[in-house]
Amino acid sequence: MTVTGYLADFSLPELFQLVEQGNKTGLLTICTLTDPTTVARHNHHIWLSQGQIVAAGNSLDQQGLMRLIAQRGWMGDRAVSRLAQSCQLNTPLGLCLKNQGVLTAEQLKLLFYTQVMRQVCALFALPDGWFQFDPKAPLPVSEMTGLIATATDVTLSGLRALKDWDALDEKLPDPSSALISVVESKPSLRLNPNEWQVWEFTNGTMAIKDIAQQLNLPVAKAQQIAFRLIVTGLAEEMPMIAAPPPAAFELAAPTSLEHGYATSVTADAAGAAPVSQSFLQNLVGFLKGKV
Amino acid sequence: MEIMRLVVTGPVGAGKSTFIRSVSEIEVVDTDRRATDDALLIKKRTTVAFDFGRLQFGPDMALHLYGTPGQSRFDFMWDILIQKAHAYILLVAAHRPHEFREARRIMTFMKQRSPAPMIIGLTHTDCSGAWDAANIALALGYPDPARRPPIVAVNANETASVAQAVISLVQFTWAGSLAPAT
Numbered sequence: 001m002t003v004t005g006y007l008a009d010f011s012l013p014e015l016f017q018l019v020e021q022g023n024k025t026g027l028l029t030i031c032t033l034t035d036p037t038t039v040a041r042h043n044h045h046i047w048l049s050q051g052q053i054v055a056a057g058n059s060l061d062q063q064g065l066m067r068l069i070a071q072r073g074w075m076g077d078r079a080v081s082r083l084a085q086s087c088q089l090n091t092p093l094g095l096c097l098k099n100q101g102v103l104t105a106e107q108l109k110l111l112f113y114t115q116v117m118r119q120v121c122a123l124f125a126l127p128d129g130w131f132q133f134d135p136k137a138p139l140p141v142s143e144m145t146g147l148i149a150t151a152t153d154v155t156l157s158g159l160r161a162l163k164d165w166d167a168l169d170e171k172l173p174d175p176s177s178a179l180i181s182v183v184e185s186k187p188s189l190r191l192n193p194n195e196w197q198v199w200e201f202t203n204g205t206m207a208i209k210d211i212a213q214q215l216n217l218p219v220a221k222a223q224q225i226a227f228r229l230i231v232t233g234l235a236e237e238m239p240m241i242a243a244p245p246p247a248a249f250e251l252a253a254p255t256s257l258e259h260g261y262a263t264s265v266t267a268d269a270a271g272a273a274p275v276s277q278s279f280l281q282n283l284v285g286f287l288k289g290k291v
Numbered sequence: 292m293e294i295m296r297l298v299v300t301g302p303v304g305a306g307k308s309t310f311i312r313s314v315s316e317i318e319v320v321d322t323d324r325r326a327t328d329d330a331l332l333i334k335k336r337t338t339v340a341f342d343f344g345r346l347q348f349g350p351d352m353a354l355h356l357y358g359t360p361g362q363s364r365f366d367f368m369w370d371i372l373i374q375k376a377h378a379y380i381l382l383v384a385a386h387r388p389h390e391f392r393e394a395r396r397i398m399t400f401m402k403q404r405s406p407a408p409m410i411i412g413l414t415h416t417d418c419s420g421a422w423d424a425a426n427i428a429l430a431l432g433y434p435d436p437a438r439r440p441p442i443v444a445v446n447a448n449e450t451a452s453v454a455q456a457v458i459s460l461v462q463f464t465w466a467g468s469l470a471p472a473t
Contacts, residue, residue: 003422005422008389010389236399237395239397239400241369242364271374272376272377273294276293279295282352283295283354284462287458287461290314290451290454291451
């Protein structure tokens with residue numbers, strides 16, 4: 001199903017996490033929302049295969065990679081176009097040119113870096129944009145180098161390089177929240193020293209603001225690192241209890257309400273008292289009468 | 292009196308109060324705005340709020356429904372409600388992707404503090420821009436369909452729909468107990 005929305009609601013790092021975890025194949029289009037008084041809008045396209053980024057560009061004319069090659073001065077548009085005609089139907093253009101000895105592996109890497117890493121990472125700073133993920137869009141072999149990057153790697157690189165976090169400010173975990181690991185062993189991602197340090201505190205007991213203090217980091221910096229750990233699937237934000245109960249408050253508060261209706265509540269002890277099978281059957285039977 | 296306590300949780304605006312109101316036989320007690328009778332006793336001593344609804348279906352059998360406090364601040368009241376719950380339903384508005392992360396935070400909080408079973412109820416599934424269940428499951432951190440809680444669509448305004456959601460929750464929680472006798 002096509003997914004649509006706004007980056008202000010569901011951010012690009014969250015989107016990348018979704019497409020990677022869902023092993024999605026298709027086309028993610030991001031339309032930047034510029035000044036409403038102007039009509040100038042820019043589309044960015046990111047193609048994914050099985051949750052991995054295979055190509056990116058700002059047009060759908062199938063000429064983006066050829067233009068990049070020409071801009072580098074490695075070959076003219078026409079020459080690339082001619083060579084492309086001899087490529088096999090499902091072979092990425094970059095790989096085909098490499099197989100023909102026209103491009104080296106290093107040149108392909110450079111192309112991929114320019115086409116995907118640089119262009120996509122710039123999108124993390126967008127304050128807003130409309131997005132659409134179309135799972136039916138075909139993969140454009142003429143835009144593909146044959147190299148791939150996991151969405152997680154792109155997210156990690158993009159967020160590490162991000163200078164202005166205003167666009168993601170509302171998405172950052174609360175300083176009073178803790179972090180809890182969601183992976184069983186140590187992360188296989190290559191974390192930087194600060195990320196490793198924060199990772200060591202993903203046991204759900206220390207608030208991010210306290211982690212920041214412990215590591216001598218600004219709180220905002222610790223929040224940004226925590227966000228990176230969250231959107232790369234290593235940790236979850238774990239809200240902590242904000243305040244202890246007032247001294248006069250009895251811990252059986254729900255039963256205080258119930259006493260108005262029932263005088264023999266038996267669940268005052270911690271946890272819920274078990275219910276009988278006849279209770280369950282009666283309840284389901286009763287509710288079925290309302291359906 | 293045998294009582295089952297179900298907690299209805301979710302981000303602000305997901306439909307928690309409406310959900311409880313749709314199935315409760317008493318007027319839902321909002322301890323924040325309508326501090327009367329027993330609720331007044333609590334209100335005098337606290338500043339927290341939760342909805343309370345009730346459904347009696349036998350002389351000594353009742354279902355109690357608690358809506359978690361509306362504010363995003365997690366205080367001790369959450370803990371009290373969770374610890375007493377037999378099961379809970381997380382309501383998520385399918386057309387508000389900006390709330391998915393908050394729903395995820397709530398879920399993490401609940402799962403860490405209580406082993407009570409949970410299902411996910413999607414509200415506003417017929418609204419423009421609503422995401423489908425599979426993508427919402429991904430957004431909530433469930434990539435594997437075989438390892439996620441049941442997800443049901445629910446119209447919090449309709450008694451029948453809410454009743455069906457509660458049936459789903461009960462059947463999921465006590466699947467073994469409700470199996471027909473052989």
